[in-house]
Amino acid sequence: MTxxxxxxxxxxxxxxxxxxxxxxxxxxxxxxxxxIALYERGAKLRKRCQDKLAEAEEKVSKITVGDGGQPAGTTPFDAG
Structure with a gap:
């Protein structure tokens, strides 16, 4: 714990x-x-991770969704 x-x-x-x-x-x-202290820290860490994921999801949504909520500028994902 830091x-x-x-x-x-x-x-x-x-x-x-x-x-x-x-x-x-x-x-x-x-x-x-x-x-108890570890559990409290863990709860804060979990929230931080959830918040950062939601923030990233929002950024990606803004990039990939155009006006009117229609997909814009997307390409198929290629994991290869």
Whole structure:
């Protein structure tokens, strides 16, 4: 767990820290007070990740949806 404010973390940083929080809580070897603090931090990290994903989705929507809500300028996805 870092001391950096959650609001300053990138999506990737928040997700990695959230995974660490979940791992520590699942192990069950953390004192009760520490578990509560971890849970609270985890809740903030989860919200940060959700907010960043929603922000990215909105940006992509603006790029790919034209006037009137019709798709504009899209090309098929090629994972190859």
């Amino acid at each position: 001391d950096r404010p959650v609001e300053e973390l990138t999506f990737e940083e928040a997700l990695a820290e959230l995974e660490g929080v979940v791992t520590r809580l699942e192990r069950g070897d953390v004192a009760l007070d520490d578990s």
